[in-house]
Amino acid sequence: MSEDHQEGLPKAYEPAEVEARWYRRWEEAGCFRAEATSSKPPYCIILPPPNVTGSLHIGHALTATLEDILVRWHRMRGFNTLWQPGVDHAGIATQMVVEREVKRTEGKSRHDLGRDEFVRRIWDWKERYGARIQEKHEHLGASLDWSRSRFTMDPGSSAAVLEVFVRLHEEGLLYRANRLINWCPDCHTALSDLEVDHEERQGSIWEIRYPVKGQDRFLTVATTRPETMLGDTAVAVHPDDARYQDLIGKTVILPLLGREIPVIADATLVDPEFGTGVVKVTPAHDFNDYQTGLRHRLPMISILDEAARTNEAAGPYAGLDRFEARTKVLADLEARGLLVSEKPHTLSIGLCQRSGTIVEPRLSPQWFVKIEPLARPAIEAVEQGRTKILPETWTATYFHWMRNIQDWCVSRQLWWGHQIPAWYCEACTPRTPSGALDLEKATPIVARTRPERCPSCKGSALVQDPDVLDTWFSSGLWPFSTLGWPERTPELKTFYPTSVLETGHDILFFWVARMMMLGIHFMGDVPFRTVYLHAMVRDEKGEKMSKVKGNVVDPLDVIHGQKASELPPSLRNKFPEGMPAFGADALRYTLAALAAQGRDIKLSLDRVNGYKAFTNKLWNASRFLLLYLGDFRPGGRQLQQASLTLADRWILSRTERVTREANDALGRFEFAEAASALYQFTWHAFCDWYIELAKPALQGADSERGDTTRAVLIHVLDRVLRLLHPFIPFITEEIWHRLPGVPEDAFLMLSQYPEAGPEDPVAEAEMEPVIAVIDGIRNIRGESNLPPLQRIRAVVQTDDAALRAALERHRGYVEPLAGLSELTLQPTGAPPPSSGSWVGQGVSVYVPLAGLLDLDEERARLRKEIARVEADLAALRRKLDNPSFVARAPADVVEKDRARVAELEARRAKLLDNLSRI
């Protein structure tokens, strides 16, 4: 063939240039755009909005890959498909990043800049870096409709947040209260329960004596946080505890401060078996004690300020860091002989998800969403199957959390976020001793816009609540706020409820549950029909990826390659010369192939490399076919049954089968199964067998035969490209455009996804034994280490006349593929040549190998084969000798085993016969 035909098709697939080119062309041609209204059925996935500060890690790559597969698959199947992109403002995370940045570059704190200026800096920062996430998704091939990209703090989303806040307040589902909440002393803000991570740490437990007033006795309490005693307002015992009956209702003297506090009886707080059976009660600094305080109407004394330093309530201990206060309290107790003991103790402590600081329970005025009335319909929706959660095992987790849900603290003492639409009247709000507005005692006015004047005193001096909303408040509205709500847009009508919500299981509560609750409440219907929760991606050892461990794999490094010096340590060991560029398609295929349900993914770069080889295989197979296709255009008649050979019918049948398998698997979200079926078919059925079988016809003189073969090849290749496109969009689009007759302005990504037609079991059944005989000859050849170019003679014996006829008809397949100079067909019983032999089902193959065969090795091989057959036979006979098996197993199973015994016996006899001839 001339070099001309190969021009533009390099020998090895080079992803870099192809990927960049196609993404641009798709984008420019508007291939990703959804229509607001359409006669086509809608399909919509909302991309979980990445953090504006975030880099794109491998978890995002998994999300993008799986969603892009679903989206491209549906787009090709004729759905009006919207994949909605967006970015999350990520309140606390972003504020911290920019705060650090300002500190580093200008040496200033956010307080130095002031709120307005600091927030302006964050917006600048967002303008500068917010587009990075989009670019990174482009490298992955994600077909998101960027023309609709949204931000959680853009005007539309902010309008939705405002509307939801005001309406929840009007409905009595949102209220302000002074409650004990989780507080981060480092971020100076309240946190929801979900934003606190728990960690087991080694600490101590101390026993402290509290003197009973007017008696020469003590009550000994146990505590892991002795400094909180400064805020104690009671000591509790169990009501039935005989040891302390007489002390209930008496008074003890709080050591160090000398305050008098009551001894109360409480069966909920106190376990008489634990420790001394006496518990100190600090309602302002412990969640259990807080509940106890409410039950007994105890005073609540806050001893820590927003930085967790002791305040004036701590008396002589005021002005200390909480841990300094602990040391000093312990030393003073020791000095007064009130410290009984210190013992090592394992305790679970709460850490701020963002800063890692130990969280402090703190009493403060916050906004809460009353959650139970929202949770109930969200539970029912899943119970009734209106939303399906996959893998199903997560349903139980969802129910458990939803049924035990607590009111949601939605206010944050941050500057970056949606400022709460509530105002306070300067005239009617009480003042603190320092003269500031006492917001704890204030009555908020919730309104869509700043009120003109105070409804009570008619005064016009109103200040807005300084707090902002939890980031998850706005993302909880995402499925409808991105579609235009509260406006009644055509998009909302077309795409809500969305089709699938695909995300990691780590944000089931943070995000999915809240979208369910808010979506049902405000839209009157579930936000998505199916929730598909994918696994977490870990490194090759199964460890969570983290910067600290140095095992973070950057998807862009995998796609484009990276110098060794830029790689994290674990990868530097693996790739001392630097990491090669695997390409986006290879990464996507790996992620899809590993995305089996209900299992975490360990990213194996060896597998990425394997799928890179797959893209290269597809590339070269196509290159070869294009060489022989030239400008050939299939006419209708070539694919008619009458012109087809057995091999043609066989590959066409297999093509229908894999089409069915791919569609079925994707319908069940079985990405791995679809990927595996397509891989096996493309490489091992199409490339290894059919293309090899087709070569003689392509190179032969029979032009009609050649044309039919070309028509089949082009048909199957076109199918393969369409089937694989959702998984590996770049290379398939590139190859497809080189097929003869594909218009310049067409796109594979907008073409039709194949639907399976009828299979041809007759052709498959006839082809199988032919393949088996070729395998048999190759086996003898391989075992004898014969070079492929050395032509050999083969004798095939079988009593199956139909098979002999088939082999006679198809010697054109057998001879070239097995490298034969001559194929002889005989009935069994004709004296076989002394030779290498292979025994199949009803067939024996002999290859005369005078002088080429190591007889000892051949004998050893046959003996091993016989041993294997005999082992199988023994197991089967044991089974069939068992009367209850024969009696109870289904007849077809027994029949199958009997047939197998017969076949194995025949094979054994044949093998022994062959052994005797050597």
Next chain:
RNA sequence: GGGCGUAUAGCUCAGCGGUAGAGCACUGCCUUCACACGGCAGGGGUCGCAGGUUCAAACCCUGCUGCGCCCACCA
């Protein structure tokens, strides 16, 4: 303290009631005119351990062990 997941070939993983599979790695032959990121052939597993159910168990049940995760206020 509850709950969930997982344990299959050296590695990464499918299979989840009727003869143990894939990819990579490994061994041998082959630089044959699509592809050495290749072709052909081959070796390798008592399916974590112990019981049970069943004619039959990698697959279902129970217990144990290892690994991982989630939830929970035990001072």
